[in-house]
Protein backbone atom coordinates (compact mmCIF):
# COMPACT_ATOMS: atom_id res chain seq x y z
CA UNK A 1 0.00 0.00 0.00
CA UNK A 2 1.48 3.36 -1.04
CA UNK A 3 0.88 6.21 1.38
CA UNK A 4 1.43 9.96 1.11
CA UNK A 5 2.77 11.51 4.30
CA UNK A 6 4.07 14.75 5.76
CA UNK A 7 6.78 14.94 8.41
CA UNK A 8 6.33 17.58 11.12
CA UNK A 9 7.93 18.24 14.50
CA UNK A 10 7.55 20.32 17.62
CA UNK A 11 11.02 21.06 19.03
CA UNK A 12 12.33 17.86 17.49
CA UNK A 13 9.48 15.66 18.81
CA UNK A 14 8.59 14.38 15.40
CA UNK A 15 5.65 12.75 13.72
CA UNK A 16 4.54 11.12 10.48
CA UNK A 17 1.27 12.77 9.44
CA UNK A 18 -1.14 10.85 7.21
CA UNK A 19 -4.41 12.24 5.82
CA UNK A 20 -6.97 9.68 6.93
CA UNK A 21 -10.09 11.81 6.57
CA UNK A 22 -11.79 8.84 4.90
CA UNK A 23 -10.88 6.77 7.99
CA UNK A 24 -9.69 4.00 5.75
CA UNK A 25 -6.48 3.24 7.65
CA UNK A 26 -6.12 0.57 10.32
CA UNK A 27 -2.34 0.40 10.78
CA UNK A 28 -0.83 -2.60 12.51
CA UNK A 29 1.79 -2.11 15.26
CA UNK A 30 4.38 -3.41 12.80
CA UNK A 31 3.37 -0.84 10.16
CA UNK A 32 3.53 2.00 12.72
CA UNK A 33 6.93 0.82 13.92
CA UNK A 34 8.13 0.65 10.29
CA UNK A 35 6.96 4.22 9.60
CA UNK A 36 8.75 5.41 12.77
CA UNK A 37 11.94 3.42 12.15
CA UNK A 38 14.79 5.91 11.64
CA UNK A 39 16.77 3.49 9.43
CA UNK A 40 14.27 1.43 7.44
CA UNK A 41 11.28 3.79 7.46
CA UNK A 42 10.64 7.54 7.62
CA UNK A 43 11.70 7.98 11.27
CA UNK A 44 9.52 9.55 13.95
CA UNK A 45 8.42 9.42 17.57
CA UNK A 46 4.85 8.69 16.52
CA UNK A 47 2.23 8.62 13.76
CA UNK A 48 -0.64 11.10 13.60
CA UNK A 49 -3.69 10.25 11.50
CA UNK A 50 -5.70 13.31 10.46
CA UNK A 51 -9.35 12.30 10.79
CA UNK A 52 -12.74 14.06 10.71
CA UNK A 53 -13.73 15.97 13.86
CA UNK A 54 -15.37 14.06 16.71
CA UNK A 55 -17.14 17.12 18.15
CA UNK A 56 -19.40 19.89 16.83
CA UNK A 57 -16.75 22.55 17.40
CA UNK A 58 -13.86 20.43 16.19
CA UNK A 59 -11.91 21.17 12.99
CA UNK A 60 -10.44 17.68 12.92
CA UNK A 61 -9.46 14.74 15.12
CA UNK A 62 -5.82 14.00 15.94
CA UNK A 63 -5.41 10.21 16.22
CA UNK A 64 -2.02 9.82 17.94
CA UNK A 65 -0.10 6.53 17.85
CA UNK A 66 3.21 5.97 19.67
CA UNK A 67 6.15 4.47 17.77
CA UNK A 68 5.41 1.06 19.31
CA UNK A 69 1.87 1.12 17.96
CA UNK A 70 0.14 1.98 21.23
CA UNK A 71 -2.55 4.67 21.18
CA UNK A 72 -2.08 7.76 23.39
CA UNK A 73 -4.85 10.06 24.54
CA UNK A 74 -2.98 13.29 23.91
CA UNK A 75 0.20 14.74 22.43
CA UNK A 76 1.07 18.37 23.07
CA UNK A 77 3.76 18.86 20.43
CA UNK A 78 1.69 16.75 18.09
CA UNK A 79 -1.40 18.90 18.47
CA UNK A 80 0.54 22.04 17.56
CA UNK A 81 1.79 20.22 14.46
CA UNK A 82 -1.79 19.07 13.80
CA UNK A 83 -2.88 22.72 13.81
CA UNK A 84 -0.06 23.56 11.37
CA UNK A 85 -1.08 20.68 9.11
CA UNK A 86 -4.67 21.97 8.94
CA UNK A 87 -3.78 25.67 8.62
CA UNK A 88 -1.06 25.26 5.96
CA UNK A 89 -3.42 23.14 3.86
CA UNK A 90 -6.33 25.53 4.46
CA UNK A 91 -8.31 22.74 6.12
CA UNK A 92 -9.26 25.22 8.84
CA UNK A 93 -10.37 28.88 8.91
CA UNK A 94 -6.93 30.52 8.74
CA UNK A 95 -8.33 34.07 9.00
CA UNK A 96 -9.92 33.30 12.38
CA UNK A 97 -6.51 32.58 13.95
CA UNK A 98 -8.03 29.78 15.99
CA UNK A 99 -9.23 26.21 15.63
CA UNK A 100 -10.23 23.25 17.78
CA UNK A 101 -8.39 19.94 17.63
CA UNK A 102 -10.33 16.92 18.85
CA UNK A 103 -8.28 14.33 20.76
CA UNK A 104 -9.06 11.25 22.86
CA UNK A 105 -8.51 13.56 25.85
CA UNK A 106 -11.22 15.93 24.52
CA UNK A 107 -11.29 19.09 22.36
CA UNK A 108 -8.26 21.38 22.55
CA UNK A 109 -8.73 25.05 21.50
CA UNK A 110 -5.69 26.41 19.64
CA UNK A 111 -4.76 30.01 18.80
CA UNK A 112 -2.15 30.37 16.08
CA UNK A 113 -0.17 32.93 14.12
CA UNK A 114 0.86 32.63 10.47
CA UNK A 115 3.77 34.10 8.50
CA UNK A 116 3.58 36.23 5.33
CA UNK A 117 2.99 33.08 3.26
CA UNK A 118 0.07 32.06 5.46
CA UNK A 119 2.02 29.23 7.06
CA UNK A 120 1.57 28.60 10.79
CA UNK A 121 4.72 29.17 12.84
CA UNK A 122 3.60 29.07 16.47
CA UNK A 123 0.53 28.12 18.45
CA UNK A 124 -0.91 28.40 21.94
CA UNK A 125 -2.91 25.36 22.97
CA UNK A 126 -5.36 25.22 25.85
CA UNK A 127 -4.29 21.83 27.18
CA UNK A 128 -7.14 21.58 29.65
CA UNK A 129 -6.70 21.18 33.39
CA UNK A 130 -4.14 18.79 34.86
CA UNK A 131 -5.81 15.70 36.27
CA UNK A 132 -4.58 14.98 39.80
CA UNK A 133 -6.98 12.31 41.06
CA UNK A 134 -4.77 9.18 41.26
CA UNK A 135 -7.66 7.02 40.07
CA UNK A 136 -7.72 9.05 36.83
CA UNK A 137 -3.96 9.45 36.25
CA UNK A 138 -4.01 6.40 36.78
CA UNK A 139 -1.61 5.42 39.56
CA UNK A 140 -2.20 2.78 42.22
CA UNK A 141 -1.34 5.02 45.15
CA UNK A 142 -3.31 6.96 47.73
CA UNK A 143 -3.26 10.77 47.53
CA UNK A 144 -0.77 12.19 50.04
CA UNK A 145 -1.02 15.93 49.31
CA UNK A 146 -3.57 18.64 48.60
CA UNK A 147 -3.34 21.39 45.95
CA UNK A 148 -4.25 24.99 46.82
CA UNK A 149 -7.82 24.33 45.60
CA UNK A 150 -7.98 21.33 47.91
CA UNK A 151 -7.63 18.75 45.16
CA UNK A 152 -5.94 15.62 46.51
CA UNK A 153 -2.98 14.35 44.52
CA UNK A 154 -0.02 11.98 44.69
CA UNK A 155 2.91 14.30 45.39
CA UNK A 156 5.37 12.00 47.13
CA UNK A 157 5.21 8.64 45.37
CA UNK A 158 8.44 6.98 46.52
CA UNK A 159 9.47 4.07 44.28
CA UNK A 160 12.50 1.85 44.82
CA UNK A 161 14.70 0.91 41.90
CA UNK A 162 18.13 -0.66 41.29
CA UNK A 163 19.46 2.93 41.52
CA UNK A 164 17.84 3.84 44.81
CA UNK A 165 14.52 5.45 45.73
CA UNK A 166 12.95 8.12 43.51
CA UNK A 167 10.07 10.42 44.41
CA UNK A 168 7.41 11.33 41.85
CA UNK A 169 4.50 13.73 41.45
CA UNK A 170 1.79 12.01 39.40
CA UNK A 171 -0.18 14.13 36.93
CA UNK A 172 -2.30 13.35 33.88
CA UNK A 173 -2.74 15.68 30.90
CA UNK A 174 -5.07 13.11 29.40
CA UNK A 175 -2.03 10.83 29.39
CA UNK A 176 -0.13 9.73 32.49
CA UNK A 177 3.07 11.43 33.73
CA UNK A 178 5.39 10.66 36.65
CA UNK A 179 7.54 13.73 37.36
CA UNK A 180 10.75 13.43 39.39
CA UNK A 181 11.96 16.86 40.52
CA UNK A 182 15.66 16.64 41.36
CA UNK A 183 17.10 19.23 43.74
CA UNK A 184 20.58 17.68 44.11
CA UNK A 185 22.04 15.70 41.23
CA UNK A 186 25.15 14.86 43.24
CA UNK A 187 22.98 12.73 45.53
CA UNK A 188 22.12 10.31 42.69
CA UNK A 189 24.23 7.14 42.34
CA UNK A 190 27.27 7.01 40.06
CA UNK A 191 25.67 4.21 37.96
CA UNK A 192 23.20 6.73 36.51
CA UNK A 193 25.96 8.79 34.87
CA UNK A 194 28.81 8.09 32.44
CA UNK A 195 32.08 7.39 34.26
CA UNK A 196 33.79 10.61 35.23
CA UNK A 197 30.95 12.84 34.00
CA UNK A 198 29.61 15.64 36.15
CA UNK A 199 26.24 14.56 37.55
CA UNK A 200 23.52 16.66 35.91
CA UNK A 201 20.25 16.44 34.02
CA UNK A 202 22.08 16.45 30.72
CA UNK A 203 24.43 13.59 31.69
CA UNK A 204 21.72 11.43 33.31
CA UNK A 205 21.52 7.97 31.74
CA UNK A 206 17.73 8.35 31.36
CA UNK A 207 17.64 5.04 29.48
CA UNK A 208 18.13 3.28 32.83
CA UNK A 209 15.42 4.67 35.16
CA UNK A 210 13.17 5.73 32.26
CA UNK A 211 11.94 2.30 31.10
CA UNK A 212 12.06 0.97 34.66
CA UNK A 213 9.49 3.50 35.89
CA UNK A 214 7.59 3.64 32.52
CA UNK A 215 6.57 0.04 33.08
CA UNK A 216 6.36 0.08 36.90
CA UNK A 217 3.32 -1.93 38.04
CA UNK A 218 2.07 1.04 40.12
CA UNK A 219 1.08 2.60 36.76
CA UNK A 220 -1.67 0.33 35.34
CA UNK A 221 -1.48 2.06 31.92
CA UNK A 222 2.32 2.60 32.15
CA UNK A 223 3.50 6.23 32.25
CA UNK A 224 5.61 8.94 30.67
CA UNK A 225 8.55 9.74 32.99
CA UNK A 226 10.07 13.21 33.45
CA UNK A 227 13.24 14.22 35.29
CA UNK A 228 13.48 17.96 35.95
CA UNK A 229 15.23 20.69 37.90
CA UNK A 230 14.24 24.30 38.51
CA UNK A 231 16.98 26.69 37.30
CA UNK A 232 17.39 30.48 37.06
CA UNK A 233 16.43 30.27 33.35
CA UNK A 234 13.35 28.10 33.82
CA UNK A 235 12.49 24.44 34.49
CA UNK A 236 14.96 22.15 32.75
CA UNK A 237 13.59 18.71 31.91
CA UNK A 238 14.10 15.51 29.98
CA UNK A 239 11.42 12.93 29.21
CA UNK A 240 11.28 9.19 28.71
CA UNK A 241 8.02 8.67 26.83
CA UNK A 242 5.67 5.77 27.19
CA UNK A 243 5.77 3.63 24.08
CA UNK A 244 8.56 5.64 22.51
CA UNK A 245 11.65 6.22 24.66
CA UNK A 246 13.47 9.49 25.17
CA UNK A 247 12.20 12.32 22.97
CA UNK A 248 13.65 15.78 22.44
CA UNK A 249 10.50 17.39 23.76
CA UNK A 250 7.11 16.50 25.21
CA UNK A 251 4.28 19.01 25.42
CA UNK A 252 2.08 17.10 27.83
CA UNK A 253 5.22 16.29 29.83
CA UNK A 254 6.11 19.98 30.01
CA UNK A 255 2.60 20.76 31.29
CA UNK A 256 2.81 17.96 33.86
CA UNK A 257 6.27 19.09 34.99
CA UNK A 258 5.12 22.70 35.32
CA UNK A 259 2.20 21.49 37.44
CA UNK A 260 4.49 19.36 39.65
CA UNK A 261 6.98 22.20 40.20
CA UNK A 262 4.15 24.58 41.12
CA UNK A 263 2.34 22.11 43.40
CA UNK A 264 5.56 21.40 45.32
CA UNK A 265 6.38 25.08 45.76
CA UNK A 266 9.49 24.98 43.55
CA UNK A 267 8.11 27.39 40.94
CA UNK A 268 5.22 29.73 40.15
CA UNK A 269 2.36 28.96 37.76
CA UNK A 270 4.04 30.34 34.60
CA UNK A 271 7.44 29.08 33.46
CA UNK A 272 9.71 28.44 30.51
CA UNK A 273 10.19 24.69 30.22
CA UNK A 274 13.68 23.99 28.86
CA UNK A 275 13.66 20.73 26.89
CA UNK A 276 16.44 19.09 24.90
CA UNK A 277 14.80 20.31 21.68
CA UNK A 278 14.01 23.84 22.83
CA UNK A 279 11.67 25.94 24.94
CA UNK A 280 7.96 25.71 25.65
CA UNK A 281 6.17 28.45 27.57
CA UNK A 282 3.66 26.99 30.00
CA UNK A 283 1.10 28.81 32.13
CA UNK A 284 -1.20 27.17 34.67
CA UNK A 285 -4.04 29.65 34.40
CA UNK A 286 -6.18 30.83 37.29
CA UNK A 287 -9.17 29.04 35.70
CA UNK A 288 -7.30 25.77 36.22
CA UNK A 289 -6.46 25.10 32.57
CA UNK A 290 -2.92 25.09 31.19
CA UNK A 291 -1.76 27.10 28.17
CA UNK A 292 1.20 25.80 26.18
CA UNK A 293 2.93 27.98 23.59
CA UNK A 294 5.51 26.71 21.15
CA UNK A 295 6.54 26.23 17.51
CA UNK A 296 5.54 23.68 14.89
CA UNK A 297 7.63 22.90 11.81
CA UNK A 298 7.03 20.92 8.63
CA UNK A 299 10.23 19.16 7.53
CA UNK A 300 9.24 17.37 4.28
CA UNK A 301 6.56 15.27 2.61
CA UNK A 302 6.62 12.23 0.37
CA UNK A 303 5.22 8.79 -0.30
CA UNK A 304 6.10 5.43 1.21
CA UNK A 305 5.12 1.85 0.38
CA UNK A 306 3.93 0.02 3.51
CA UNK A 307 4.89 -3.64 3.80
Ligand SMILES: N[C@H](CCC[C@H](N)C(=O)O)C(=O)O
Nearest residue numbers: 072075076077175250251252
Ligand atom coordinates in the same frame (compact mmCIF):
# COMPACT_ATOMS: atom_id res chain seq x y z
N1 LIG B 1 5.20 13.69 22.79
C1 LIG B 1 3.86 13.91 23.28
C2 LIG B 1 3.48 12.97 24.36
C3 LIG B 1 3.16 11.65 23.84
C4 LIG B 1 2.72 10.82 24.96
C5 LIG B 1 2.77 9.38 24.62
N2 LIG B 1 4.12 8.88 24.61
C6 LIG B 1 1.93 8.61 25.63
O1 LIG B 1 1.92 7.40 25.56
O2 LIG B 1 1.28 9.27 26.47
C7 LIG B 1 3.65 15.33 23.73
O3 LIG B 1 4.26 16.22 23.15
O4 LIG B 1 2.81 15.54 24.64
